[in-house]
Amino acid sequence: MINLKILSENRDNCQFKGESGLSVLVEVFGKKFLLDTGYSDLFLKNASLMGIDLSKVDTLVLTHGHSDHTNGIPYLKDGLNVILHPDAFKNRWSIRKQEYVGLPVTEKQLKDRHKVLATSKSLEFLPNCYFLGEIPMLVDFEMDGNFSTTLDEGLTQTDLTEDDSGVAIKTDQGLFVMTGCGHRGVCNTIEHAKRVTGEDKIFGVFGGFHLRKLEKQKNKIDKTIEYFKKNSIKELYLGHCVTDEVIDYFEQALKDVKIIRLAAGKEFELELQPNREKEQ
Ligand SMILES: [Fe+2]
Numbered sequence: 001m002i003n004l005k006i007l008s009e010n011r012d013n014c015q016f017k018g019e020s021g022l023s024v025l026v027e028v029f030g031k032k033f034l035l036d037t038g039y040s041d042l043f044l045k046n047a048s049l050m051g052i053d054l055s056k057v058d059t060l061v062l063t064h065g066h067s068d069h070t071n072g073i074p075y076l077k078d079g080l081n082v083i084l085h086p087d088a089f090k091n092r093w094s095i096r097k098q099e100y101v102g103l104p105v106t107e108k109q110l111k112d113r114h115k116v117l118a119t120s121k122s123l124e125f126l127p128n129c130y131f132l133g134e135i136p137m138l139v140d141f142e143m144d145g146n147f148s149t150t151l152d153e154g155l156t157q158t159d160l161t162e163d164d165s166g167v168a169i170k171t172d173q174g175l176f177v178m179t180g181c182g183h184r185g186v187c188n189t190i191e192h193a194k195r196v197t198g199e200d201k202i203f204g205v206f207g208g209f210h211l212r213k214l215e216k217q218k219n220k221i222d223k224t225i226e227y228f229k230k231n232s233i234k235e236l237y238l239g240h241c242v243t244d245e246v247i248d249y250f251e252q253a254l255k256d257v258k259i260i261r262l263a264a265g266k267e268f269e270l271e272l273q274p275n276r277e278k279e280q
């Protein structure tokens with residue numbers, strides 16, 4: 001069984017407030033980890049409203065260093081296992097937003113409070129559950145990535161967001177792949193997940209794919225849809241930086257796929273079992 005509890009997400013939902021951020025409590029075959037912390041302490045407030053006790057969760061995986069996924073870090077209890085790519089510590093100032101968009105803590109501050117594993121390599125951090133490490137650009141229509149312009153050490157540059165990673169869970173029905181913002185491209189992330197896990201079948205994909213503008217990104221969105229069809233993806237959990245107009249378009253184009261819209265406070269239970277090979 002995989003259980004997903006959405007603690008922070010762009011969309012409000014009943015009494016649960018949204019924010020431009022992402023944080024999910026993931027339970028994989030009985031073991032829990034937190035994926036990202038959202039843009040503020042909202043993930044804790046929503047968790048409390050949902051009756052969730054986060055004090056027993058001891059692992060935090062950060063998809064990348066952007067503030068909408070990491071600003072909740074100062075509100076966490078000490079002593080967590082924190083897994084992230086070392087480039088997440090990059091100093092980032094967004095030209096478009098005119099604000100600092102990097103981690104809210106320095107590398108030293110994070111290491112003083114937590115057990116930090118900063119790695120660009122993939123890692124099976126729980127049974128059947130992999131941190132993907134650095135995602136190579138593999139798919140032709142995603143070579144340009146979803147990058148922003150940042151100011152780093154006084155230089156204006158395209159931020160290739162090398163730290164943008166994700167999680168892949170090996171199940172009896174194929175991989176369940178989770179992204180944060182999808183800066184390196186959702187299809188690149190899936191292709192990399194196949195290499196890391198040795199599993200080609202994809203059951204579902206979760207996250208932000210950085211697909212916001214249907215008209216402007218139509219070519220990429222159409223190719224992404226073809227890719228999803230080719231890979232016979234069964235379920236898509238879409239939110240954060242996937243806008244409603246893009247989700248509507250996915251729904252029209254992928255009639256056989258179960259498409260779920262994320263929102264704060266939502267909870268999903270996926271009837272998936274661990275990958276059988278692993279158990280033998
Ligand atoms: Fe994001």
Ligand SMILES: [Fe+2]
Nearest residue numbers: 064066181183
């Ligand atoms: Fe991001």
